[in-house]
Amino acid sequence: xxxxxxxxxxxxxxxxxxxxxxxxxxxxxxxxxxxxxxxxxxxxxxxxxxxxxxxxxxxxxxxxxxxxxxxxxxxxxxxxxxxxxxxxxxxxxxxxxxxxxxxxxxxxxxxxxxxxxxxxxxxxxxxxxxxxxxxxxxxxxxxxxxxxxxxxxxxx
Numbered sequence: 627x628x629x630x631x632x633x634x635x636x637x638x639x640x641x642x643x644x645x646x647x648x649x650x651x652x653x654x655x656x657x658x659x660x661x662x663x664x665x666x667x668x669x670x671x672x673x674x675x676x677x678x679x680x681x682x683x684x685x686x687x688x689x690x691x692x693x694x695x696x697x698x699x700x701x702x703x704x705x706x707x708x709x710x711x712x713x714x715x716x717x718x719x720x721x722x723x724x725x726x727x728x729x730x731x732x733x734x735x736x737x738x739x740x741x742x743x744x745x746x747x748x749x750x751x752x753x754x755x756x757x758x759x760x761x762x763x764x765x766x767x768x769x770x771x772x773x774x775x776x777x778x779x780x781x782x
Contacts, residue, residue: 647695651751652778653686656701656771663748663755663769664705670725671718675707680766689773698775704756704768712763715742722757722767731755 651659668675686699710718719742726733730749737743742765744757754770775781 647780649779650698650774651771653699653701653771653774653776655778656753656774657703659748659751660701660703660753660769660771663753664703664767666729667722667725667755667767668705668707671707671710671721673710673714675718676709677705677767678708680704680706680768683768686776691773694773695775695780697781698773700770700773702754702768702770704758704766707765707767710765715759715763715765716740718742718765719744719757726755 650656664677668677683702683704686701688696689698689700707718719737722744723733723736726744726746731746732749733744733746735743735745737759742757742759744755746755747753748755748769752772754768756766756768758766758768760766
């Protein structure tokens with residue numbers, strides 16, 4: 627499980643470009659968008675999963691890019707997709723891929739044969755989107771903001 631979390635965190639850092647002093651969404655606004663991205667995706671799936679929060683994603687993480695301010699944060703959430711048979715993992719992956727494309731999101735990478743992993747970026751804001759296949763065959767759906775100022779503005 628720790629490898630899965632590290633992979634998600636690394637992907638967030640690669641994709642989460644932010645500029646040093648530009649205004650951003652607030653952390654509250656970023657959280658609302660992250661939740662919307664996850665829930666809208668889950669609601670488009672058949673069978674519809676029950677979302678179980680992965681609590682290690684609930685605290686904002688620092689923006690670790692050395693070109694960015696240490697005062698900025700990344701807001702993320704991830705949920706296990708429960709009540710979905712593991713035999714449906716590839717079907718779920720195809721549905722997520724189709725839904726994300728229909729929403730105008732950009733698919734960055736898809737899993738290899740028989741691997742349902744997907745990653746992408748949301749449009750228009752460029753948030754990270756992931757569908758991850760974890761040990762044991764469980765899937766989780768995650769989203770993470772770009773680097774944001776907690777209150778939307780750089781400190782003065």
